[in-house]
Amino acid sequence: MNYIKIVQVLVVVLGITTVKAEVVLPKFFSDHMVLQRNNNNPIWGTAQKGEKIMVSIAGQSHQTKADKNGYWKIRLDKMKAGGPYKLIVQGDNKIELNDVLIGEVWLCSGQSNMGWKVGGTTYADLEIASANYPNIRLLKAPLQGSLTKQYDLDAQWEKCSPENVGSFSANGYFFGRRLHQVLGVPIGLINVAWGASALETWIPREAMDAAGTYTEMLSQWDERMSNFTDKTLKKETKAYEVWVKSGKKGKNMSPVRDHRIGQNTPANGFNYMVHPILGYGIKGAIWCQGETNLGRSYQYRRMFPLLINTWRELWGQGDFSFYWIQVAGMKTKPTAPEQSYWAEMREAQTMTLKLPNTAEAVVYDLGEGNNIHFKDKQSSANRLVLHALSKDYNYKIKANSPSYESMKVKGNKITITFKDVSSKLYAFDVSTVKGFTIAGKDQKFVFAKAKIIGKNKVEVFANEIENPVAVRFAWANNPDANLYDKTNLPVTAFRTDNWHGISYQKEKANR
The missing domain is CATH 2.60.40 (Immunoglobulin-like)
Incomplete structure (x- = not known):
């Protein structure tokens, strides 16, 4: 999609008309947000064509004009950690965002073992009761996909508290809490993880097309999507309900998903959950995914680096840090040497360390044989945050597994x-x-x-x-x-x- 088309869509999404328009920000620019310290953070939105926009915070001001499509964008001067500040966006109308902090911002993505909630972890009640960290801020994206790129998230920043931390990413929160305790600065955590999501749902369609090695997979999905309608969904749902009522006799069936908004369709997760926040100032990303792609580890060897490289290119912040948690142990302990989809997935993840500014937390020992969602997320997050402290914040801490x-x-x-x-x-x-x-x-x-x-x-x-x-x-x-x-x-x-x-x-x- 070219630039003109992008801003035309953005204008429609954010409610701009050609007659009269107010200055509008994406919803995730909200009270309590955290902006990345020492970064020229972009602030963007829409307004009436040619409207003068002024953005100010902590003594600095920036002016621009909305272009012919109503789109505008400025970059803030770099700021040290601190706050709270008030960010003001002034056009024909005025927007005030209160309690804005400057600190460290990390993106948390992947599938269920990243999305797994604090409320489902070891000592969950204790973790929730002790989560009084008002300078840790949480932003959680809605769990939905889209066949087309979206330009806003229906999500706003919240202060971390016992009232809301229980439903937030456990690996994300425990990672951010450690950073906050060590660095003593505000922490922003953006949760865009989605259970059971495939790797390919997080990659832009254009990147997979350009790679030229996923043509067959993409063609199969295109055919499925072209034949998938409301009528198809209704028919499949009815068949599944009949199977359940029959006592699940005959061929095994899976719960029906609307693949048009589901988490396995290529690019869906990227389009809905990642695309709207592209360019938002971050320090890096943490990732935990792989179970849905078991059995495709040779493809993963190519696709995982494609995801990282593509996100970095589109974010426009260079080779930002990208750290992941390997797939954990699952199923029974071996009684004889075995071939293993899980081992081959771990190998594919380790091979991705060839990319710059990457690292992995090895956690096969934390897994539970009968539970794919191992509960000890404190240990996995600790092993992950060692990399950030060592590589991003220059602490003399051993981080790499032998x-x-x-x-x-x-x-x-x-x-x-x-x-x-x-x-x-x-x-x-x-x-x-x-x-x-x-x-x-x-x-x-x-x-x-x-x-x-x-x-x-x-x-x-x-x-x-x-x-x-x-x-x-x-x-x-x-x-x-x-x-x-x-x-x-x-x-x-x-x-x-x-x-x-x-x-x-x-x-x-x-x-």
């Missing part, structure tokens, strides 16, 4: 060397190192014995493998692995081989 660096084969043993080890490695809970498997050239893995032989080295072997060629660690849906750094960060799951996984076979079969 990860695979190299291997050396000698006889029937393989020595693995790790990077990002602080003082030393250790086996948690029991002295036996658990989580390693080993294989020969026949690609048949067996559980391995492992011994820590130095600060950052582990010797791996199995009596039944005379000529080993590959090692894997924590390679399972729900790994039984206990190798940690002394800072209590688990070693990142890895494999030394590049043999095709089960996701590759599945994706190949579906092409």
